[in-house]
Amino acid sequence: MTRMRIPTLFATLALLLGACAGAGPAATAAPTTEADIDITGPVSLTLWHALTSDPQKAALEAAVKKFNDTNGKGITITPVVQGNYTQLYQKTLGAIQAGALPEIVHAYESQVADYQKAAVVIDLEPYMNSAKNGLTKASQDDIYKPYFDTNRFPQYGNQLLSFPFTKSLFVMYTNEDVLKAAGIASTPKTWAEFETAVMKTTQKDASGKTTRYGWAQPLDASNFNAQVMSMGGNIMSADNKTVAWDGKEGLAVLQMYDRLWKGGYAYTPTGFDWQNDFAASKLAFTMGSTSSRPFIAGAMKTPVAWNVGVPPQTDPTKPRTVMYGANIAVLKSTPQKQLASWLFVKWFSDQAQTADWGTKSYYMPVRKAAATDEALKSYWTSKDPQGKQAFDVIGSSIPEPNVRGQQEIRDVIFDMLTKVTTGKATPEAAIKDAGQKANDILKANQ
């Protein structure tokens, strides 16, 4: 296979470089390592990101400005939007080829795994553990553990190649008004209850044509993964060499899609337009990232009662969902710029900043202690009660795979979902075929 040898080479290279960079996590911070130097002059950095829309775009720009104004070391960061996540990913791959990388890039775990094939991502572990420029043990422990798990890459020697940045969660959005009108008392807790509720809230005309759907579900690999987890399944096998979503839980998800789509109870929306439908009470349920909250709230012409929470579960006593959202990675440049980049990453996770971020961007704070922040608490109470609901779910969240090839596997899952919802394949055939393809991709990327 064409892709096999080169990644191995890069991985070796990366390890070598990592070793050159010095201080591993265990090493006592020697003052000679790159993580312990001083910033000696003005440093200009570029940050590529995918926060295309306000309020999130404005929140990031304001945060960056605050950092630029207050860091006191002459570090200036310029944020640049590169389109949505897919376009940002393409642009970054292009920039890797062109040899013209930004210093900091916003990315999903699976994308970072691809960038690291070219050995351009910096291991943040030495920086985080640096006595001079890093985080204390207590401070590290305050950050939710799943956030670290997702940014340590087993295929690259468990290096910490990225850091939590725009974190969100996979949740279910429920329109309580629609539920009430259909005579349903509370948000469904199990998948069986959910399916009944979807059918009950769907309205059809005399000819049997759907006039209001119960459920709008954008087709997406992360959404599918979350649903598999909430049914009790796993996404990857224990050794990360094969996928596990093609088991009975994955099949159950697809069979549910099949039933609800065929029956005219659920549909696939165009882009983000489901947000409008949900806000206009043309829908009872939708599932996706918590970061859609401002857009749903902004699309409401008249106030609607709604909530977010964990998706339906097979076992509601042990809820599971997918940790959503992207991270931030520092790319190879000069020791000065790399350190400056880390200082920004670190500052961004400070308690005050992450709490402030939670009040302005609709993303999740990364620290447990943020929940005690007065500004955040009052914001949740007065402006964004759904934000608190989402925050409470963090503990139930599990990261998605961060292995090489996952980016391609996402396309495979997307195709599988499309095939099932358009009736092009039975759930059984679709999942078998997709599982096979995904395992081939993983094999080619070992």
Added chain:
Amino acid sequence: MSGGAIAQSERAASRRRRGLIENAQAYLFLLPAIAFLGLFKILPAVYAVYISFFRWDVVQGAFRGLDNYFDILWQNSTRSQAWWQSLSTTVTYALITVPFEIAIALVVAYVLFQKLRGRDIYRTIYYLPYVTSTVAAATVFFYVFHPQYGIVNQLLGSIGITGLKWFQEPDGIFQMIGNALGVAVPDWAAGPSLALVGVAIFSIWHFLGFQILIFLGGLGNIPLEYYEAAKLDGANQWQLFRRITLPLLSPQIFFVFTIATIGVLRAFNEIFILTNGGPLDTTRTVTLLLFKTFFQQGQIGLGSAMGVLLTLVILAFTLFQFRILGRRVEYG
């Protein structure tokens, strides 16, 4: 040596000198164009072939001869499946676009050529899409065809056709028609996906002005005496169109056919905006596949090989048209 001969040889020498100067001057004049074309057109064409001989993802890897080509054409099942599917999508796209484009433009041009009030206004409107950038036009088109917010589904709804998903619909149109009529259509006869049909409609709309323009020019070249003579022989309207207009317009039809087909084979921007190759890869033409291989997977060597293959396809098509069809064109 006579004086005349000396004068002659001097004249010859001065002619040679002048010739040399003229040569030098000419090359000086050509130098800028040659330099830029050489650097950005000719050399890259050579490099395209060079790159395609290597394993080359992020950086140049091992030489692998024609293996990239073999992988694309048959050796690697995923790659070859994608290639042949894309090629077939490209051909389908051309088949459902070019003939309609030509037919509609021909009719409109024929009507427009008549003496009519406000002809210039019509013409100005018809050329509008053609001057509009593909990115902007496709962005608007996506909205016009939006399943809920667009007018197309509303109009179709009034004649009883509802719920078309257009750029998200991977189902073949014959299959959809069959389903609506309760006839089972086999997979091989499913036809192009509705998404691809949507892209074709965009294409027809976008380039209509261009074809009309060319046909109007052609109509202006047909000598009126032919019509008068035929009318004296008692030919009716249809016969005039069929026996005089159509044959005498054949150079233009041939030209539009060639240009439109090549344009469709190379189309990228409209597909990138409208569907990005989806749903289920039913609109992933060769150009989209090349782009994704190169830009999304970082496979530069394979992408280059695809570029070379696409060039060969276009070249073969052009040669075929000029050899086979070109002969049948009447140049009046």
Added chain:
Amino acid sequence: MNVPQVLPRAIARPLRPRIPRIGSTVFKHLVLILVGAVVAYPFYFMVTSSLKEFFEATSTPPTLFPTSLHFENYVDAWSRQPWGRFFANTFFIAGASVAGEIVTAVLAAYAFAQMNFRGKNVLFALFLATYMMPGEATLIPNFVMMSKAPPGVNPFFPIPRLNLYDTYGAQILPFLASAFSVFLLRQQFLAIPKELRDAAVIDGAGHLRFLWSVVLPISVPALVTVAILSFYASWNSFQWPFIVTSSEAVRPVQVGLNAFRAEAGSQYHLLMAAASFVVAPIILLYLVGQRFLVQGVARTGIRG
């Protein structure tokens, strides 16, 4: 492709509308109006939607006319991205490309039309070949050439690395010469009477002076056509700048509009406002320079 011979030159002449008449005048107008409505509707929808408020722009079914006009949508859309910068970039890139292309094309076309030199036919054939070369084949090599040489790779051989990724240069240099413009101007220059050249030679004028003071002044329409076609191509180009740029500092409007699609999401009223101001300059240019553009297309058969 032997474009000039195949194509009619008649468009500049007045059309002779004495072709056999078909159908009634009313019927013909009906056909033309129907086609015109279909062709123009997206433009109408773009402009009217750009003036609607969010809820109206996302209502089912769509309204034909905005219930109230929201010109502030334009302000809103304009303020979301550095559009001023994108427009300035596009004007600069298009202007530089047009200027460069005119200079190289005039010189080369003059040489092919008015001078005798060795290897003329071979060179002309080579020019023709570059015209027929589809851009897909050269897309990747051009990208590699614009890149920076990776560490340990020779930046000159076998492939020169210009290190121009994400610059104006990458967006201008490849378009400074066009075989197509050379053909177009060569046709024009071939038509210049030999007597003019002879008279100039008697006056002792060299090629450059003859070109400057005689050839160019009588070729203004052809030059304008080349300039408009080239400007149009540059303004509307998308794939290459999309691939070869990343920063807003050098981003042209079409790439900006593509980025704005993601930013606007389902705020179609803002997206349509942005589309409107992106197409406005080129439509204005079309309305003003229609004659030249139409002539240029008719004479050369460029399809874009």
